[in-house]
Amino acid sequence: MTLTEALAEARQRIPPAEVRLLLGHLLTRPTAWLEAHREETLTTDQLAEFRALVARRAAGEPVAYLLGNREFYGRDFAVTPAVLIPRPETELLVEVALGKVGTGGTAKILDLGTGSGCIAITLALESPAQVTAVDISLAALSVARENAAQLEASVDFIESDWYTALPSSQFDLIVANPPYIAADDRHLTEGDLRFEPLQALTDQMDGVAALRRIIADAPSCMAEGGWLFFEHGYDQAAAVLNLLHVAGFADIEQHCDLAGIVRVSGGRRVSENACI
Numbered sequence: 001m002t003l004t005e006a007l008a009e010a011r012q013r014i015p016p017a018e019v020r021l022l023l024g025h026l027l028t029r030p031t032a033w034l035e036a037h038r039e040e041t042l043t044t045d046q047l048a049e050f051r052a053l054v055a056r057r058a059a060g061e062p063v064a065y066l067l068g069n070r071e072f073y074g075r076d077f078a079v080t081p082a083v084l085i086p087r088p089e090t091e092l093l094v095e096v097a098l099g100k101v102g103t104g105g106t107a108k109i110l111d112l113g114t115g116s117g118c119i120a121i122t123l124a125l126e127s128p129a130q131v132t133a134v135d136i137s138l139a140a141l142s143v144a145r146e147n148a149a150q151l152e153a154s155v156d157f158i159e160s161d162w163y164t165a166l167p168s169s170q171f172d173l174i175v176a177n178p179p180y181i182a183a184d185d186r187h188l189t190e191g192d193l194r195f196e197p198l199q200a201l202t203d204q205m206d207g208v209a210a211l212r213r214i215i216a217d218a219p220s221c222m223a224e225g226g227w228l229f230f231e232h233g234y235d236q237a238a239a240v241l242n243l244l245h246v247a248g249f250a251d252i253e254q255h256c257d258l259a260g261i262v263r264v265s266g267g268r269r270v271s272e273n274a275c276i
């Protein structure tokens, strides 16, 4: 079967752009190469493998897991079903964080629930900061470590349930993209989310449980004047604003995504005196 025929067959089941990505991946060629070699033939094995990939995609498996990688902030990150697939909206969190650490000095940054490591590694590569990243999942940490090695980023990875296993440290900036989908949210049973690690998506409660804990415990690990910023759901801006106030944060900021929805919030730890 020629590439033209194989592409046409696959297009009956999944969108053309995905067809090209999967075939390019299988042949380890850029998608542009396919165009110029449409009359070449696939071996029987290649055709069988291609059909299997198309069938998995047609059954709902995310393209990123089939390809084994996803672009984030201009770099390729390896992903497996052990980690959440990096989302473009999470680049907002990275931008806000970079705005706080600037490009001078060696700030100490902590990334909670690092997953693929995309936030921690990007911050390590885009700033002179010293970055520590934690995750409760050993499988996720191994993906993150592989990404850091591949991208030559220096990040200290620690297995930890949020702050619990951290050596006592005072971070200048804490970032997190925690599970913030409520247990009963129907999105968990739809689309790509069905294939992603549940513990990276939902707190198995109201969607604010992990955020509540991250905010409440942050001050004990933060330098005075340090910042905490996290991503949250489209309808959680008011809830997290309240949590930040209650925990004594000052200079609270809420940042909107491109659709104008508040998706990143945070604030600054001030001294005990300033709180009173």
Ligand code: GLN
Pocket: 084, 087, 177, 178, 179, 180, 181, 193, 200, 201, 202
């Ligand atoms: N933004 C993701 C989604 O809604 C959820 C990521 C998360 O829970 N941290 O698909």
